[in-house]
Amino acid sequence: MSDLARVWDTPKAVCPVGSIGRNYAPFDHERMHESLAVARRSEPVFYSPDIDYWVVTRYDDVFAILRDPDRFSAANANTPISPVPQEALDLLKEGGYALEGIQVNCDPPRHTRIRNSAFQLLNMKQFGYLEDDIRRLVIDSLDRMKGKSRVNLMEEFTYELPAKVIFLILGIPEDEAAQVKKWATNRLLLSFSRPTHQEQMDAARNLLKFWHYCVGLVARRIDSPQNDFASNMLRLRNGDDTVLTVNEINSVAFGLLFAGHETTTTQATNTINALLTERDSWEAICADPSLIPNAVEEGLRMYGAVVNWRRRTRCDVEISGVRIPAGSNILMSFMSANRDEKYFDRPDHFDLRRANGRKHLTFGNGIHVCLGAPLARLEVRIMLEELSKRYPDARLVGDRKVEYVPAFAFRVPKSLWVDLEA
Structure with a gap:
């Protein structure tokens, strides 16, 4: 069954009297910080009836959940927060959409088997080979901005740009980046937002195109192997379905083409916005x-692209004194954990010299820690290096407030207007 069609039998929640969960706004990035700060102090685990999830806010609790796959399943990580209409599900099924849970929404032993193969090809050493190519892409992008004062x-x-980096890994022409970005946005809309019925239908049609694009990519590599990710996954498979099936490779390619660049686009944008907002920090770098x-x-800690992630209890659990039954939905607030006063002094202050800034949980932890974390760090670093060198006088456009897509799991800006010269 596709994760888009998954229906969970969720136990009825017993919401504590006076719970702040009634006022929690999971889709409003302007309001979340204040309510989460109150929760960390007074109600670190609360129930949100708006999304039917128990929200966990303290660093220690979130970290413990990430490290405990025996009690907390990842199977619901990509399940749509709003039910997908049967009409859309039928369209996808009839069209051959067959995405499998293979990494973020998969549990051991299957997760272990697939991750062990993927890690051979997605690791710090392999990403390091891309540094010169990434810098070339960054410089090319900046060159195309020459002569523009406000962008x-x-x-x-x-x-x-981050999609073009993933294309280097997958052996895809750069000129297809715009189309892939649009398809990836449709996946985000279906799983992590509250789209209208028409938006869900449009997203389903485009998602089907995205799936067949990935299937076609893998099929071409079967017929004509190259030195790229899909070809190398097929070599690891070596015709043995007990290692990897072809559809698992289709699904891994799909996941890489979605998660491998959407979050990096968002993270780079959020970090640049933070640095330009904190003018002293921009001038310092x-x-x-x-x-x-x-x-x-520090950008990852304070303004991480991933603000919340999900788990599902495999058994009755107790978190910070709150008893939660088996089969319950858990929302781990990375945004809150990353600002936990227990670990981060002045947590709402952007501190370039913070000694433990890397302690954040934006990339997760444990067996599901993000394989692409080293690549994301590399890309954002190079973007900041080249942008700050070329445009040290860049400033935010004061009357263009940054707005965010109403997606509860991601902090996705819609735009970032900047004056490049003073």
Whole structure:
């Protein structure tokens, strides 16, 4: 069964009297910080009736859940927060949509088998080989901005670039980036937002195109292997379904083409926005580029692309004194954990010199920690290095407030308007 059609039998929640969960706004990125700060102090685990999830806010609790796959399943990680209409599900089924849970929404032993193969090809050493190519792509993007004084930096710089990096890994032509980005946005809309019926139908049609694009890519590599990710996964498979099936490779390619760039686009945009908002920080990295790796980590901590992630209890559990029955939905607030006062001094302050900034949980932890974390760090670092070198006088456009897509799991800006010259 597709994860888009998954229906869970969720136990009825007993909501504590006076719970802040009634006021929790999971889709409003402007309001979340204040309510989560109150929760960490007074009600670190609360029930949100709006989404039917128990929200976990303290660092220690979130970390413990991430490290405990025996009690907390990842099977619901991509399940749509709003039911997908049967009409859309039928369209996908009849069209041959066959995405399988293979990484973020998969549990051991299957998760272990697939991750062991993927890790041989997606690791820090392999990503390091891409540094020169990434810098070339970054410089090319900046070159295309020459002569422009005011730009939507997300549209001009951070939007397509991470997709082009993934294309290097998959052996896809750069000129297909715009189309793949649109398809990936449809997947995000279906699983992590509250689209209208028409939006769900449109997203389903485009999702089907996205799936067949990935299936076609793998099929071409079966017929004509190259030195790229899909070809190398097929070599690891070596015709043995007990290692990997072809459809699992289709699904891994699909996942890489979705998660491998959407979050990096968002993370780069959020970090640049934070640095330009904190003007002293922007000027500091321009004067001393050795601070840029710290800026990357602080951006991940304070303005991580992934703000919430999900688990499902396999058994009755107790978290910070709250008893939660088996089969319950758990929302781990990375946003809150990353600002837990127990671990981060002045947590709402963007500190380029924070000694433990890398302690954040934006990439998760445990067996499901993000395989692409080293690549995302590398890309954002290079983008900051080249952007700050070329445009040290860049400033935010004061009357263009950043707005966010109403997606409860991701902090996705719609635009970032910048004046490149003083």
